[in-house]
Amino acid sequence: MKTFLKTALLGATALTLMASMSLAADYPDRPIGVEVSYGAGGATDFQARIVTIPAGNEDILGQPIYILNKPGAGGRKGWNWFATEAAADGYMMSAYNVPHFIAQGIKGGVKYDADSFEPIANWGADPAVVIVGKDSKFSSMADLIAYATENPGKATTSGAGLFVGHHIAALQIEKACACKLAYIPTKGGGAAAMKAVIAGETLAGINNLSDAARAASAGNVKILAVADLERHAFLPDVPTLKESGLDVDNASVNFRGLMVPKDTPQDVIDKLATQVPKMFAHKRVTQKMKQTNSPVKIMDRAAVQAMWAERKATLTELLKGL
């Protein structure tokens, strides 16, 4: 009996071993999930659904990707789940938003930081822009800064939440102008922050370039400046913050991409890192992204790793005083 058990045990071990060996070779043999830490219909969710369309093609992953929304608390709920509960076998990825999760990790109160995850690839970069209502008395960054300097803490500026790209941009502007804004994180994300500006609840706002470009073309808001190193192709007439005399870099640009938990097997990461950028560059994806005014920026794993490290350093410095 004992020998039988022993053999059975050995057999079982061998089987598990074989299973784990074949795992990488056959990966993926079932659909892969992508956890999105924001609600269905938000920009991240919406773009994640577009960029994963061709996953099922034989030359990409050969398996479809499905989206799993876990919204709440500015992304904290979803990424907490992803860092602690998601299986690290390559069958669950997560959509990341930089600087959001890195800044949240630095501020604490969450179960993750930049080292909890392994990046796969980046699909988009959506810079923050400064907006005011269409009838606002401000028509340039200089006007807004002049007001904020004269009335410290009175220039109400809406944004999607605390420690997201919009907030980082506000902090950088405050540091550069040595003045004080009143940053108002809204309930309900970027859409609510946009509404606050259109309805005149706040004097100004910081929002995603893609959403603001749409609101501006509908005549609802004026865009004062872009928080990036260069002007954006969608808004060639809008100056950068640097051109407006404020020393603000691209630390607030909202980078979106895919990542996996830290302990995912290396060969699975390698396979994803070669195949996922192909998926992002697929003709159908780029066409849909263009149609929806979603700014594309494809970066491979190495480039994302470098970007994460750089952001972490900048943000640690910026958030030190808070």
Place this chain on the structure above:
Amino acid sequence: MEFLLYFGGVFEPLALALLIGGTIGGLILGATPGLSPTMAVALLIPFTFHLTPTQGLILLGAAYTSTVAGGAVSAILLKIPGAPANIATALDGNAMAKKGEGARALHLSFMASGVGGIIGVLLLIFLTPVLAQWALKFGPSHLFWIAILGVTVIGSLDSKSFVKGLLSGCIGLWLSQIGYDDIQGAERFVFFDALSGGITIIPALIGLFAIPQVLDMFAKGRMSAAIESIEVPKYKILDSLKEVVSSVRALSIGTVIGSIIGLIPGVGGQIAGLVAYDQARNFSPHREKFGTGHPEGVIAAESANNAMVGPSLVPLLTLSIPGSPTAAVLLGGLLIHGIFPGSDIFDKHPEVVWTFINSMLLGQILMVIIGIYTAAWAARIAKAPIPILAAAVLVLALFGSYSVSQSMGDVQIMLVLGVGMYILEKFGFSAAPLVLGLILGPIASDYFTNGSMIATAQDGPWVYFFTGPLNIILVALVIASIGYSFWTNMLRSNFVDDKEVAQ
């Protein structure tokens, strides 16, 4: 009348097929516990990739309207509200189903949904420019007062005792504060990991409504070995139609409240049904019948939650601001076809927008027809032996709460809340006020935080929250509502008690 010009588009063979398919699919998805209208529409978006913009939007529009109504099916038959919008429907609808009047309740609910829905879409068609300005008027301070106005009706909602109603409302408000605060990101009351994301509303709804009745059914099953089941008589559609037409009061209260609440971005349809239900009861001569299977309750709740569908799209179509989570998903559906909503959308893409709106109008009618057709058949569920029904509801409750975000934490929360509610019900507390507290808590607290941050930067909280015509009107309504419920529930009920004692 421009919309009439584009009606042809809806009747093209493929468009019509999508409309019918979307309506049937929407009813099924809506009736599935745990699948909210938002998730249902999100699931359908990939299917629209292969369609033209117009066809895609016909599918989404039909699905949106019918999922909201479909939620009533599980609310009435199983007491599992498909979405927050259907909570109030479960109160009287399920009581009717338990009496064997499930088919009648379903008829009424679909017809009331149809009437409310059509009026809501007509508002969208004719008053969009006016309503868009109105929707912008509600800032954080107003939304805070609206939430407080909702809190004032908690005590009287579906409770035999006013004090017990208030107490369960308090429990709900407290539960709503668990988890991360949406604005500041601080963790509150997180004693173990499953709570770190807070209490998600759909698992909570399933637990609070479905689990106590499952436990009741099991308890009953143990007491009598005989398998009991109830007779389900057939209901004539014409009779139901007459009943809906004669309930003008409930119907108009539901439609008006649903349309107004649907329009306010950030409050959404979650509370439309409950507020309409409460008001319909206040104005009804048969107050005491509400909660025991009174048709007016179903009519008010369902007309309200479908009336909200049309107006909730006003801010989306004209300002590109989604007023509700479902509207946010629909925005994605528009963007993906290169259609950017804004004040000029009716000039730039008239064929798309009007066909979309027309499809919702026609979708309402189709939904009523298909819904009624299946009602008699669906209502036979009440014939199922109680132990089997209990097991089925339990499975659906587990499946529904897990499927919201594939999380066992949600299942644990659902079960704990359900068992807790079972005990509370034994002491005369009821689930509706608790759920209202759970929904209103975050709205009130977050808009208060939001508003006071703006207020600090401006003229201070007193000026911000108490001046301006809209604030003053809302504060007056809050005071009136408190006074009214104090008068009816404390003073009058004492008076009634005395009389009863005298008899």
